[in-house]
Amino acid sequence: IEGRMIAIGVRHFGAASVERVAKEVIGNPHPMVTGFGLAGDEREGHPANFAKAFRMAGDAGLGLTAHAGEFGGPDSVVAALEFLRVKRLGHGVRAIEDKDLVKRLVDENVVLEVCPGSNLALGVYSVLRFHPINLLRRAGVQVTLNSDDPPFFHTTLGKEYASVSKTFGWSFEDQMEITRNAIESAFCDHATKQRLLVRLDSAHVS
DSSP states (O other): OOOOEEEEEEGGGOHHHHHHHHHHHHHSOOTTEEEEEEESOTTSSOGGGGHHHHHHHHHTTOEEEEEESSSSOHHHHHHHHHHHOOSEEEEOGGGGGOHHHHHHHHHTTOEEEEOHHHHHHTTSSSSGGGOTHHHHHHTTOEEEEOOSSHHHHTOOHHHHHHHHHHHHTOOHHHHHHHHHHHHHTSSSOHHHHHHHHHHHHTTOOO
16 A cells, blocks of 8 residues: 555644644654644634744645635635645535536536535435445546545445445446546645556556
């Protein structure tokens, strides 16, 4: 398994706390820590409050991601894009409620880190067939499949791929495309991405 780490600020601990995390990561760089993110309750603290921390992290060369569009609606996605300048969004699925926002995600190549099992467990959607991941993908949004917190949600990445593919009729090629999205949007160096893409291509069946 090839992995990198994303340092996380927790929004309901406040802006000062998130800025401390950013300063700590920047002041103690590690080659395996390649990203900076914002987690916690989306309903606590407007993204504007965390713009300074994200500006510092971005200037230091870290990849940027933030939770939005899970418990927060489309407005939370727009705010994350405007104030945090992220190119990836944790969840982001409620963007489907705003056609103009979906188009913006496509136009700006924003990648959604989608966690269907987590969304179901937390009641964002009642059943998987109502989850918008397939609609977002069909609209041209780049999505990836993720397991969020596997022990807490009693899932694995394999289970996420299996359940979503069964529900929406995804083929092997569809699954390969999702994985390619994940590699291409990963917060790692170009050489590592290329090595992983070669391995992915080798998985094609004849």
